[in-house]
Amino acid sequence: EPEVTQTPSHQVTQMGQEVILHCVPISNHLYFYWYRQILGQKVEFLVSFYNNEISEKSEIFDDQFSVERPDGSNFTLKIRSTKLEDSAMYFCASMGDFTGETGELFFGEGSRLTVL
Amino acid sequence: RKEVEQDPGPFNVPEGATVAFNCTYSNSASQSFFWYRQDCRKEPKLLMSVYSSGNEDGRFTAQLNRASQYISLLIRDSKLSDSATYLCVVNPRYGGSQGNLIFGKGTKLSVKP
Numbered sequence: 012e013p014e015v016t017q018t019p020s021h022q023v024t025q026m027g028q029e030v031i032l033h034c035v036p037i038s039n040h041l042y043f044y045w046y047r048q049i050l051g052q053k054v055e056f057l058v059s060f061y062n063n064e065i066s067e068k069s070e071i072f073d074d075q076f077s078v079e080r081p082d083g084s085n086f087t088l089k090i091r092s093t094k095l096e097d098s099a100m101y102f103c104a105s106m107g108d109f110t111g112e113t114g115e116l117f118f119g120e121g122s123r124l125t126v127l
Numbered sequence: 128r129k130e131v132e133q134d135p136g137p138f139n140v141p142e143g144a145t146v147a148f149n150c151t152y153s154n155s156a157s158q159s160f161f162w163y164r165q166d167c168r169k170e171p172k173l174l175m176s177v178y179s180s181g182n183e184d185g186r187f188t189a190q191l192n193r194a195s196q197y198i199s200l201l202i203r204d205s206k207l208s209d210s211a212t213y214l215c216v217v218n219p220r221y222g223g224s225q226g227n228l229i230f231g232k233g234t235k236l237s238v239k240p
Contacts, residue, residue, distance in 0.1 A: 053214075053230045053231060053233065054165075054214065054230040055230070056227030056229070059227060102170055115176075116173070118172070121169075121170055
């Protein structure tokens with residue numbers, strides 16, 4: 012079964028360091044997303060990406076964050092200068108096409124980021 | 128008012144019990160609705176979409192009341208494997224491609240033998 016794959020599964024970094032989280036969405040999918048979940052909190056939308064550009068972003072997704080699709084398979088989330096409050100599980104997700112009401116997001120297993 | 132509200136639980140039930148989860152959402156213009164399941168420290172997985180007419184998938188029944196902005200999930204004959212956190216999810220726009228999903232904090236279910 013096709014799946015979204017994310018690396019690394021866990022990254023520990025020092026405050027102020029740059030972090031890049033990697034995702035390989037399902038190969039024929041068109042829409043890509045990053046969500047995050049702080050431990051014990053709800054899943055929160057960060058950004059959506061379609062046709063090689065950001066289609067929507069939340070207020071969490073400030074100038075410290077960026078996304079890129081450098082080639083036909085990878086979709087990355089970069090955090091330029093990490094803060095303690097960036098510690099969370101980051102989920103990548105993809106969706107195949109615009110299927111309206113029944114469109115299903117497929118989530119990767121997540122990358123846990125710990126900022127010290 | 129929170130965008131998507133759920134009873135956090137936990138709901139502790141014996142195997143075979145019927146359990147109901149409720150959810151309310153604040154944006155009356157929301158277009159599509161889902162229940163996701165999340166196991167501990169794992170990714171959310173779609174359980175079922177919720178349609179206006181109500182829908183059933185095996186032991187799971189979902190209902191939507193747009194007038195009350197209320198969504199429910201009923202699990203019949205609960206199994207040990209149903210133990211998880213159930214996330215009420217709302218899409219404020221038509222189709223996931225155009226908007227983000229708004230997640231509730233989830234209701235934790237623990238099914239005991």
